[in-house]
Amino acid sequence: MPKLGNVSLAVIKRMPRYYRFLGDLAQQGMERISSRELSNRMGLTASQIRQDLNCFGGFGQQGYGYNVHQLQQEIGQILGLNKRRKVIIIGVGNIGRSMAMYMTYEFPAFEIIGMFDRKESLAGQILLGQPVRPIRQLDEFCRETRPDIAALCLPTAAAPEIAAQLHELGVRGVLNFTQYDVGLNYPEMDVENIHLNDSFMTLCYKLNRER
Amino acid sequence: MPKLGNVSLAVIKRMPRYYRFLGDLAQQGMERISSRELSNRMGLTASQIRQDLNCFGGFGQQGYGYNVHQLQQEIGQILGLNKRRKVIIIGVGNIGRSMAMYMTYEFPAFEIIGMFDRKESLAGQILLGQPVRPIRQLDEFCRETRPDIAALCLPTAAAPEIAAQLHELGVRGVLNFTQYDVGLNYPEMDVENIHLNDSFMTLCYKLNRER
Numbered sequence: 001m002p003k004l005g006n007v008s009l010a011v012i013k014r015m016p017r018y019y020r021f022l023g024d025l026a027q028q029g030m031e032r033i034s035s036r037e038l039s040n041r042m043g044l045t046a047s048q049i050r051q052d053l054n055c056f057g058g059f060g061q062q063g064y065g066y067n068v069h070q071l072q073q074e075i076g077q078i079l080g081l082n083k084r085r086k087v088i089i090i091g092v093g094n095i096g097r098s099m100a101m102y103m104t105y106e107f108p109a110f111e112i113i114g115m116f117d118r119k120e121s122l123a124g125q126i127l128l129g130q131p132v133r134p135i136r137q138l139d140e141f142c143r144e145t146r147p148d149i150a151a152l153c154l155p156t157a158a159a160p161e162i163a164a165q166l167h168e169l170g171v172r173g174v175l176n177f178t179q180y181d182v183g184l185n186y187p188e189m190d191v192e193n194i195h196l197n198d199s200f201m202t203l204c205y206k207l208n209r210e211r
Numbered sequence: 212m213p214k215l216g217n218v219s220l221a222v223i224k225r226m227p228r229y230y231r232f233l234g235d236l237a238q239q240g241m242e243r244i245s246s247r248e249l250s251n252r253m254g255l256t257a258s259q260i261r262q263d264l265n266c267f268g269g270f271g272q273q274g275y276g277y278n279v280h281q282l283q284q285e286i287g288q289i290l291g292l293n294k295r296r297k298v299i300i301i302g303v304g305n306i307g308r309s310m311a312m313y314m315t316y317e318f319p320a321f322e323i324i325g326m327f328d329r330k331e332s333l334a335g336q337i338l339l340g341q342p343v344r345p346i347r348q349l350d351e352f353c354r355e356t357r358p359d360i361a362a363l364c365l366p367t368a369a370a371p372e373i374a375a376q377l378h379e380l381g382v383r384g385v386l387n388f389t390q391y392d393v394g395l396n397y398p399e400m401d402v403e404n405i406h407l408n409d410s411f412m413t414l415c416y417k418l419n420r421e422r
Contacts, residue, residue, distance in 0.1 A: 012413060012416055013409070013413060015412070015413075015416065016406070016408065016409035016412040016413060017406075017409065019412065020390055020406075020408070020409075024390070042395075043392070043395045078416070079412045079413075079415050079416045079419070080415040080416055080418060080419025081412065081415055083415070083419065085415065085418065094309050094312045094313060094316075095309065095313065097309070098305050098306065098308070098309030099407075101305045102305060102306065102407060103411070105305075106407075106408065107407075107408060107411050109411070109412075109415055110411065148418060149414065149418070172418060173414050173417070173418050175410070175411070175414060179231055179235070181254070184253075184254045190414060190417035190418055192410045192411070192413055192414040192417075194407065194410050195227070195228075195231075196310075196313060196317075196318075196405065197227065197231070197317065197318060198224070198227035198228065198231075199386070199403045199405050200314070200318050200320070200321065200386070200403070201226070201227040201230065201290045201292065201320075202223060202224060202226075202227060202290075202403055203360065203384055203386060203401060203403040204290050204291040204292055204294070204296065204320055205223055205226065205289070205290045205291055206384070206401035206403075207291060207296065207359060207360070207383060207384050207401055208290070208291025208294065
C-alpha cells in the first residue's frame with residue numbers, strides 16, 4: 001500500500017472523515033464517545049478506528065473512550081489545519097470561480113492570495129474583492145508572495161506549461177482540476193487531483209450494473 | 212476489498228482514468244498501444260493493467276496490444292457512458308450552479324432536466340435555459356420525469372430530509388456534495404460523495420509532514 005511518511009495513504013484519506021464526524025458530534029454537544037459508538041455511526045469497525053488512530057500515537061482511554069472535542073483538535077493538528085496556507089487560483093472560468101468562492105466561505109485553512117487567467121480581457125476584473133491578474137505576472141507574483149498551493153482550474157491543454165512553471169518557482173502544493181497528470185510528471189510536488197468526471201463516471205457504472 | 216457485482220471497487224475506480232488516458236491517445240492519433248507502453252504512460256505496471264481489464268473479459272491481443280479507440284469505447288460501455296442519465300440539481304448556490312454548468316459543458320452523459328432551490332425568491336430565475344423550481348415541486352416533478360440522479364448541492368443540515376424524500380421517490384443515484392452520509396443511511400441508493408474538503412485536508416496533511 002502506498003505510504004506517506006510511515007502512515008499508509010488509506011489511513012490518511014480517512015482522517016478528514018473522522019474530523020468531519022467529530023466536528024458534527026461536538027456541535028451536537030457530545031463530550032465523549034466510545035470507539036464502539038463512533039464505529040457504529042461511521043460504518044467502520046471499532047478495531048479499524050483504534051488501528052487508524054494508533055498510527056498517530058493513539059488517543060483513547062480504556063473505559064472512557066474518546067474526548068470528542070480534543071480528538072477532533074488533535075486530528076486537525078495531524079492534518080495541519082491549524083496552519084493557514086496561501087493559495088493561488090489559476091484560471092477563473094466556471095470551476096476556478098466556484099472553487100475560489102468555496103474555499104473562501106467553506107475552508108478557513110486556505111487563504112486566496114491571487115487569481116490568474118490567460119484571458120487578458122479578464123485582467124483587472126474584481127472577484128471576491130481581488131483583481132484577476134494576467135498570467136504573465138505569475139512568475140513575479142510567486143517570487144514575491146511564495147504561495148503554498150496552486151489550484152489548476154484551466155484547460156488541460158494549458159496545464160503542462162503552467163505545472164512546469166510552478167515547479168520551477170517552488171510551489172509545492174497543487175489542487176489539480178485538469179486531466180493532466182501533474183503527480184506523474186512532478187513526483188516531488190504534493191498533488192491532490194479532483195476529477196469530477198471520474199466520480200460522475202463511477203456513478204454511471206453503478207447505475208448501469210444489473211441488480 | 213469492497214466489491215460491486217463481482218468486480219472490486221478499486222478496479223472500477225481506475226476505469227475512468229483508463230477512459231481518459233485512451234481518449235487523449237486517440238485524439239493524438241494513436242491507433243494501437245502495447246500494455247507495456249500504456250503502463251509506462253499511466254504509471255501502473257503492465258500486469259496490473261492486464262489484470263484490471265481481465266475483470267471485464269480482457270481486450271488485448273497477444274503481440275498486437277490494444278486498439279486504442281476500440282478499448283476506449285469498450286470501457287465507455289462498461290461504465291455505461293453510452294446511456295444518457297437524467298439529472299436534477301438540488302440547491303443552486305455556488306456549488307449547484309457551477310456543477311450544473313460543468314455537467315452541461317463537460318459531461319455529455321448527464322442531461323440536466325430540473326433545478327430546485329429552497330429559496331422561493333430564486334424560483335423562476337433562468338439558469339442554463341431552465342427555470343429554477345421551488346423545492347415543494349420536487350415530488351410532483353420526480354413522479355412525472357423519473358430522474359436517474361439527484362445532485363445534492365444544498366446545506367448539510369437540509370440533506371437528511373431531501374435524501375429521505377428522494378429515496379421514497381425512487382431516485383436511485385445521488386451525487387452528494389454535502390457532509391451528510393447518504394450511503395450509510397440508504398445503502399440501496401447508488402451514491403458518489405464529492406467531498407472537496409477532504410481533498411483540501413489531505414493536501415494540508417501532505418504539506419504539513421516533514422521531508
